[in-house]
Amino acid sequence: MPMDRRSVLKGASGIAAASTLSGCLGFLGGGGGGGNQGDAMLWHAMTESETETFEESLSIYNDENDAEIVAEENGDLRNNVETTLPTGDGPEMYRWAQDWAGNHYQRDFLYDASDDIDFNLEDTFSQAAVQAITVGADDAVVGLPVGGETVTLLYNKDMVDSPPETYAEMESTMEEYHDPSNGQYGLSHPIDAYFVSAWMHAFGGYYFQVNEDGEGVTGLDLDETKRGMEFVRDSIWPYVPADTNPGPQQAIFQNGSAPFAVNGPWSIATFEDNGINVGVTSFPTVDGNTPSPYTGTSMWYFTTRMADDEDRRESALDYAKWISQSEERQRAYADAHSDVPVLNSISAEDLGDQVAGFKGSYEGGIAMPNHPKMGSVWTPTEDAMNAVLQDDADIDSRFDEAAETVRSNWEE
Incomplete structure (x- = not known):
């Protein structure tokens, strides 16, 4: 089975503080069954705090519409979806x-609601969100x-007066604080794809994209992608603990031993619970280039049961x-x-500083590909990264090898 990015991100959000794990659009849950109960059945795998917000929304909807939409937590969501549908x-x-x-669309689990949507998706939702919910040619x-x-x-607002606009x-700030011999680092940054x-x-490279013919292609062996890896090796890796795992990386920002971190919204509560005054901003430009992170979009999938x-x-x-169109409920989340x-009608000015910071990077990011071939890209990419960072492997040859591995996996 392809690597499940939601599970990976979930683990990355707080190994150092498991009791406060949330985020990555929900992963933990319990139980789950199914059945034709109520007017429609929903399955989810949200955390306890997310479930509280969701149940509030569902209650409002059911009350206002005299409806009985029923929801069930499902801790083994993927397996249950793939075996039950x-x-x-x-x-x-x-x-x-x-x-x-x-x-899931390729495996005929999903219903195409194109003919049922009576509003313009592009006018309503951000570009990344529209890319997330549409699949296939x-x-x-x-x-x-x-x-x-x-x-x-x-x-850390107590260490950094204003966020950097350039790398x-x-x-310069990382250099000021970086002192590994005394447990101080310039940056907290889990290292995975x-x-x-x-x-x-940032330099025009990519792990994977869909070409004009609708075919998935890898760019791991492109010069632009290798330039990105050179930047990670030469300009990121020297300022972080020599450990790619999320726990040690998160810990140094969490205990005030690094001025910067690269992380997601799921980490904020943990950092603040540990007394960190967290600021959120966009990635700084690198030699005039704008870094574009992968973005994730939480969605309600339509199954073939429809x-x-x-x-x-x-x-x-x-x-x-x-x-999906309620401004009130999206602000509540x-x-x-x-x-x-993800509504175009909600601007950064309508949000708190932290969410506005994430919104800037979300809107400037690249939607994580939902193509079925993408699952075969993660492991070869991360194997190549680890070889470069931990074993001093040559970037050219190692990333060429990773690209060939991906293509070979697709042929199997």
Whole structure:
């Protein structure tokens, strides 16, 4: 099975403080069953705090519309979706990020609601959100978005007076604090393909993209991608603990031993609970180039169960349309969980400083590909990165090898 990025990101959000894990658009949950209960059935795997916000929204909707949309927590969401839907059972909708969309659409788990959407997606939602919910050469609409996330640059306001606009400014501050022999570092930065994606994309490179023919292609062996890896090796790695794992990386920002961190909204509560005065800003430019991180979008997926019963389909779609277009509910998620609103009608000025900071990087980022081939890209990419950073491997040869591995995996 391809690497599950939601699980990876979930682990990265707080190994150093497991009790406060949240984020990455929800992963933990419990139980889960299914069945044709109420007007429509929803499955999710949100954390306890996210579930509270969600249940408030669902209660408001049901009360205002005299509806009975039923939701169930499902801790093993992916497995249950993939084993239940082929039997003709399961929910009308489930909530997750977009990274399953291409694979699940290819496997006939998802319903194309293109003909059921009566509003313009591009006018309503951010570009990244529209890319997240559409799949295939025919741009099938397989869900509606409710929130976004990405990693960006965080800074300790007690150590940094104003956020850097250029990497040169950032490096100057990192140099000031970097003293590993005394447990001080310039930067807290988990090192994996997702967390370093902004730097890897900064020079025009990419791990994966879909070409004009709708085919997935890898760019791991492009000079521009290798230039991104050179930047990570020469300008990021020297300022962080010599450990790619998220726990040690997060700990140094969490205990006030680094002025900067690269992390996501799921980490904010942990940092603040440990007394860090967290500022959130966009990535600084690098030699005039703007780093673009991968973005994730939480969405309500439409399953093939929708095709079975017109009344249940309409009930599920009505809820999805309401929750995805409600400014009030998206602000509630932003306030409670630092989710980035995906509605074009909500500007950064409407949000708190932290969410506004994430919104800037989300809107300037690159939607994490939802193509089914993307799952085969992560491991070869991270193997190459680790070889370069930890074993001093040659970037050219190691990334050429990774590209060939990806292409070979696709042929199998």
